[in-house]
Amino acid sequence: MSILEIIRFAFRGLSINRLRTALTTLGIMIGVSSVIILIAVGNGSAKSIQSSLDRLGTNSIQVRSNAGGFGGQRARASTANVKPLTILDAVALSDPKQAPHVKQAAPIANSNNTVCSFSTSTSTPSTFSGTWPSYFEASNAKVSKGTYFTTEDVNQSRRVAVIGQTTATELFGTDNPLNQTIRCGGIPFTVIGITEAKGSQGFQDGDSLFLAPITAVENSLTGYQALSSIIVEATSSTTTDLAQTEIQTILDARHKVKNANSRDYRLFNQASLLATSSSNSQVFTVLLGAVAAISLLVGGIGITNIMLVTVIERTREIGIRKAIGAPKGAILTQFLIEATILSLVGGLMGVAGGFIGSQFTIIGVKPVIVPASVFLAFGVSVLIGLFFGGYPASRAASLRPIEALRHE
Amino acid sequence: MSDHLVIDVRGAVKKYGTGQASIYALDGVDLQIKSGEYVAIMGPSGSGKSTLMNIMGALDNMTSGKYFLDGIEISSMDENALSIVRGRKIGFIFQSFNLIPRTTALANVELPMAYQGIKSAERKMRALKALEVVGLSDRVDHEPTELSGGQQQRVAVARALATRPALLLADEPTGALDSKSTHDLLDLFDQINAAGRTVIVITHEADVADRAKRVIRMRDGKVVSDTMNDRRAGART
Structure with missing residues (x-):
């Protein structure tokens, strides 16, 4: 008896009760497509969290000196050994040979509580920094009106400034701030650009911002002292760890740090934030997947149920087949194939449904779509057919013909 | 008629239940049937004739005793081997026809050959031939529900014949048929037997048994008489 023949019998068996076949298939289809869609939703939300973090500048790493007073007990106790961060440190970090995973670095000299004024209005930007033009990219600050300041401006110590939207509104109201001169700490700066609204970052208003060439700020406000920090941009969000190691190697050498516990600087990055958020979204995905897996299981039980009913309904037919010479294996195979066809067709339709459903925003x-989830869901659905169809099939195959024939 | 034994049952015992409640459906039956015979097995219900038929048909096993079918001992075979023996050696005809529902006459006749692994083309040819023998050449594509009782039973006969079995085993074949169909079916059995095939009919109807050449009567699990049907045998020869 050829397997093709048995497959034909199986198809004929399924075609006897089309509605029932369709409903059983639907159960598997819903299971498979919900696994695919829900995992795709989980994955999609992870992706969207990641991209919004990317927008905030997840590639950036801040280097802060322990001298600044943020250093904590241990650092303060050894203040004598602390070397401040300098422009030269920033230059060293920008070297692509020593730090291949650093895209760029920018020194930051902050001036705290500096009051800016324009005619009668005043504003105290929460971030008042002198820096390099590379800062804009490293911290993901984009100018929406006007221009960035340039390396030329830094070299010439030009008193030009890019301000945030909060600062602009506080000083100018609805007037155009471009090319106006404001006074900050008594020093005049010409506004040449306004940054895009960034929203609040933690406790800080990201738009309460004043950025000027570092040379101009140092000249007139902070003096040529230690840098507040250096902002470093890694080549991508996946290389921040590598970049961090490179930064440590360079700065350890420059600051003559002997062991990792006595570093006179600290690194802050958003990679850890990213790790937290991705583990959160992983939990989310697993939860969604588990819910979907349950519906797949229910679909599988549906197959068992319907196959059991089918076997009971066709007991007499099974008896006839055995009486006229059907071996146990042929009956077993026929019912297993029937169950597998149900789950296979349901699985395929589920994959199609999953792809269609994933086109919509949920x-x-x-x-x-996670490709692995498609194969997993489809594979599991076929296995479910074999597994859940196995019991009814073996029951059918081991029916004694004499009893099966008596069945009405 | 040759001396080759198609059926050789020795000391067949079939017991249901255990201890005090046990019932002997067969209580030591010896039966030999030669190739080419036409035998009727008669008896009231509970006489054990259906049990004997199930054992001869390899559908059931005995509690004790030996059974040789066409020279092969099958009393010790397992269920899987029995199904192959059934397919190759026996053609069954049941009271309730037992055709596969929603399946054409042709496919029903082909089915046992399909389980034997006979190629599709040969199968179809043999099935059509068998349907022609039973006079249903014009009904090959009809499903059982589209056929009368007599026609369904003739499809069952065709199914039984197509595998060229050593014996045709009919269990109350006329029980669900009207007298006209009964007559046609018995004519068909005569014709099949005349062609040399062994036919065993289980029945409780005297006029059915009258057509057989040998009549075996059973009661309480034992053979009580085994006679040649002289009247009929005489009429034929």
């Missing part, structure tokens, strides 16, 4: 998340 609860504000654009689903992104």
Whole structure:
């Protein structure tokens, strides 16, 4: 008896009760497509968290000196050994040979509580920094009106400034701030650009901002002292760890740090934030996947149920087949194939349904299909057919013909 | 008629239940049937004739005793081997026809050959031939529900014949048929037997048994008489 013949019998068996076959298939289809869609939703939300973090500048790493007073007990106790961060440190970090995973670095000299004024209005930017033009990219600050200041401006110590939207509104109201001269700490700066609204970052208003060439700020306000920090941009969000190691190697050498516990600087990056958020979204994905897996399981039980009913309904037919010479294996195979066809067709339709469903935005998340989930869901659905169809099939195969024939 | 034994049952015992409640459906039956015979097995219900038929048909096993079918001992075979023996050696005809529902006459006749692994083309040819023998050449594409009782039973006969079995085993074949169909079916059995095939009919109807050449009567699990049907045998020869 050829397997093709048995497959034909199986198809004929399924075609006897089309509605039932369709409904059983639907159960598996819903299971498979919900696994695919829900995992895609989980994945999509992880992707969207990642991209919003990227927008905030996840590639950036801040280097802060322990001299600044943020250093904590241990650092303060050894203040004597602390070397401040300098422009030269920033230059060293920008060297692509020593730090291949650093895209760029920018020194930052902050001037705290510096009051800016324009005619009668005043504003105290929460971030008042002198820096290099590379700062804009490293910290993801974009100018929406006007221009950035340039390396030329830094070299010439030009008193030009890019301000944030909060600062602009506080000083100018609705007037155009471009090319106006404001006084900060008594020093005149010409506003040449306004940054894009960034929103609040933690406790700080990211738009309460004043950026000027570092040379101009040092000249007139802070003096040529230690840098407040250096902002470093890694080549991508996946290389921040590598970049961090490179920064440590360079600065350890420059600051003559002997062991990692006595560093006179500290690194802050958003990679750890990213790790937290991705582990959160992983939990989310696993939860969604578990819910979907349950529906797949229910679909599988549906197959068992319907196959058991089918076997009971066709007991007499099984008896006839055995009486006219059907071996146990042929009956077993026929019912196993029937169950597998149900789950296979359901699985394929589920994959199609999963792909279609993932085209829509679900609860504000654009689903992104995980290819592995497609294979997993489809594979599991086929296995479910074999596994859950196995019991009814073996029951059918081991029916004694004499009893099966008596069955009405 | 040759001396080759198609059926050789020795000391067949079939017991249901255990201890005090046990019932002997067969209580030591010896039966030999030669190739080419036409035998009727008669008896009231509970006489054990259906149990004997199930054992001869390899559908059931005995509690004790030996059974040789066409020279092969099958009393010790397992269920899987029995299904192959059933397919190759026996053609069954049941009271309730037992055709596969929603399946054409042709496919029903082909089915046992399919389980034997006979190629599709040969199968179809043999099935059509068998349907022609039973006079249903014009009904090959009809499903059982589209056929009368007599026609369904003739499809069952065709199914039984197509595998060229050593014996045709009919269990109350006329029980669900009207007298006209009964007559046609018995004519068909005569014709099949005349062609040299062994036919065993289980029945409680005297006019059915009258057509057989040998009549075996059973009661309480034992053979009580085994006679040649002289009247009929005489009429034929």
